[in-house]
Amino acid sequence: MDGMSFSEFGSVLIMQGFNGLSYFSVLLLMALGLAIIFGQMGVINMAHGEFLTIGAYTTYLLSVLSSTYAPWFESYYFIAAIIVGFGVAFVIGYLVEWLMIRHLYKRPLDSLLATWGLSLIMQQTFRSTFGPKEVSATLPAWLMGSYSPKEGLDIPLNGLFVMALTLALTSAVAAIMFYSRWGLRVRATTQNRAMAGAVGIDTAKIDRLTFALGCGIAGVAGAAFTTIGSTGPTSGSLYIVDTFLVVVFGGAQSLLGTIASAFSIAQTNSTLEFFMTGSIAKVITLATIIGILLLRPEGLFRLRVRK
């Protein structure tokens, strides 16, 4: 490290540590919705990425609307976008479950094909509505740039924001799943559908709301990702592979597994990227995951239930 003082090296070390954590929150945020849908319900939702895109386009629309009609709202619209993004994705998810998914619960492979078809339809709809070119939501000033406590040390504000959002959302999901009556019913339904129905749980309604919740969370993730990534008709597909990777690696039915998996993948990848080129880092990360999955086919954490 010629020409580099110890304190500069320290700064890079801190930023690199933050980078790993920031990547962790991105992975977790995008996997959270799928962890509910795929993990809890067993539906392979190939259109999950497009629900992210819905959130992203909602943010873009609100950005355009607020800058055109309500400039005073420009610095706050982003908060609204996250809530509206959740709402829009939730409603569309609700409809999709009602129209399509509920007919396919007993046919997992068909649901894979059907949701993949749905993702293509949604992509083309975005393309026809918003045009094939990428768009960009204007970020409010408080989300741009970096927090710089000293020269050479820059902590990205959007990274901090995504981290906080992930923390809040994960806590909320965990609270709902493990401490609310509704969460109890969801867990009962996924563990033993017949018995849950027998004790008076409306399993069809639980399924619909669970699916919609997963989609809504994807919408939030999509809104948040406009700060760090692109908004285009196929932006969601950039995330879908990594999302499945996190959920499968973590152990499909475990929220804790998803968190652990996102953390280990993010840290491995960002550390490797620092020492070698990005493509090789990805290869090594994927090879390691495949190796571990060979040894532990059910992922890092598994839920022990009597079947």
Added chain:
Amino acid sequence: MKPTVLNAPSNLRAISRSLRTLLFGVMASVPLLVNAGTTTAEVNTTGLAVTDSVVKVGQLHSATGTMAISETGSIQAERLAIDQINEMGGILGRKIEIIQEDGASDWPTFAEKARKLLVNDKVAAVFGCWTSASRKAVLPVFEKENGMLYYPTFYEGLEQSKNVIYTGQEATQQIIAGLDWLAKTKGAKKFYLVGSDYIWPRTSNKIARKHIENVLKGEVVGEDYFPLGHTQFGSLINKIKLKKPDAVYSIIVGGSNVAWWKQLKAAGVTSDKQTILTISVTEDEILGIGGENMVGFYAAMKYFQSLDNDNNKKFVAAFKAKYGDKAVIGDVTQAAYLGPWLWKAAVEKAGSFDIDKIAAASPGIELKTAPEGYVKVHENHHLWSKLRIGEALADGQYKVIYESDLIEPNPVPKGYQ
């Protein structure tokens, strides 16, 4: 074969023969007048889809799929050029009719549609392709069926075909002058090369490295590639902060591009602290990145929408009139616009639609009406063109701050392999 209408008949058999000739002559002479002395049989000896009034051409881009983002501009520019040519009376008196096919961002589909256009539709020329992968997929088809492709994208070079006219820049045209500019005006000695992981960025960076090390006597302090669609650049940004290069040379494309520039900005890497030159961000891409994230960084291309000349002002005005006031025009869109005009010039020079004659007539063709200024077709079917450096502005446009002389295309450069 000229119909002989005016020959006087000398006997009855001759009368009946000349009646036939007369009928044929009357039918043929209507387009004859329009075509200024060229019959279809003369200008089309190989059975292309050329009639007395219409010539069919193909357009082969991705209107759907991931590449639609980039290829839409090319589709629009080619249509604009063809409309303008038709308004001027077409080519050799024939209106151009477009058969549009969708490559759907899928390379085998491109090859299949290319075969359809050449074999079934017998089009006289094809304007199309965008990625190198799609061009490589259709190239064998064009060479086997003897078609003519006008390819608009700047690309890695290392290719030359009788059946292709490359209207974008090959790698050395885009790279070398840009690096020289960095070395001269920014005093850059230490370079960091980054790119998406496929043939164009890798080949381009290979040329860049050779030029930096052998000609500029500088140093490459890092070279990194990321899979297409990669969205996390934090580690790379930290490495750049650690290595402190004088200039970063960036060839990241697609959705990754947006993530890369947004994250640079968020990590406090601004143009006053770090010089970055890219060859993969046109005005089209800035729409997605957001002008505020690009301010002050540089791009090296042959064309920017803000070019200040009369050709370009007319072109931009026509483009906006047709596609809306918010339309932006990037380097490749302008290169795509050149395709139909270069084809028109070649057909008129050759006096024929025959592929072989156009291929032979193309070298030496000059286009003084090009929005980028002046271009000339080289023996190797690439264009002589200038390189410009643009500085990104907050409104998503570039300010041109440097312009090179005309650069000779050299798709297979010695010493850079």
